[in-house]
Amino acid sequence: MTKGVKICILLICILLVSSVILVIIFNGKSENNLVEISQDGKIIYTIDISEKNDKFRIDSPDGRYNLIEIKDGKIRISEADCPDKTCVKTGWLRSEEIPIVCLPHRLVIKFADERGKK
């Protein structure tokens, strides 16, 4: 094994260990209630999900849709006509760092920044 290979393996190990640590940190549940929904980089909704249960539809400019469900202070995409359905599988939004994304529709649901509330 040459020196170059060893350095590469070391780099990969560092990357993997830090990734595992980050995954664990990111898994924490958020207490924030303010949620931002953005499409194409523009924030289209800012909702307080603790207020009421709701179901609504977001149509993307190219005629496709995502159904958003808010229930008991949680939010998720309950239905979508994107090809991969990853956004639906993501389930309820829980972590501050990990958003729900629907890449084909360029839709992102995430908790609003704490700083942005003021």
Add this chain to the structure above:
Amino acid sequence: MKTERLVELSLLTAAALIMFVIELRLPNLTAIPGVKLGLANIVTVYAVYRFSVKETFLMVLTRVLLGAFFSPNFSAVIYSLAGSMLCLCGMIPLKKIIPIDYIFVCSIIGAVLHNTGQLVTAALMTGTTAVFGYSPHLMISGAAAGMFTGLCAKYILKRLPKKFKRRNENEPDEFT
């Protein structure tokens, strides 16, 4: 380009495309966007170690662009393009210091770079940096997928019949 080499490259592109199409039919098992096995990248890794820089780029570019015809959504081609180009830019210099026996190391780095390229594209497309929250997940899945593709490429490189290999290892690459 010699006809022989052209045929070889075309065959490999076709093989990569078939793997790409087969993989499209497999459902995404995880809830994390962008996690894929990347079967077609077995061919990419193989090509990096076997062909010249120009030939590799040509082959991967052809595969990505032709793959767009099979993709359910056209924007996917932008992600693959960004990912595969960044991956090649990392792997081609690395093959100088990583021998074939450790090809999976090179392939892991390539896969991680591939996912990085796709994440940056996703951030640009959605216009938010929130997607980077998935980066640790994608690094881990990329490393696993890269390990797999790298090992596959290693065994292909080692087991391919002699006739298929470059007859003389010192023969200069035509396009470098």
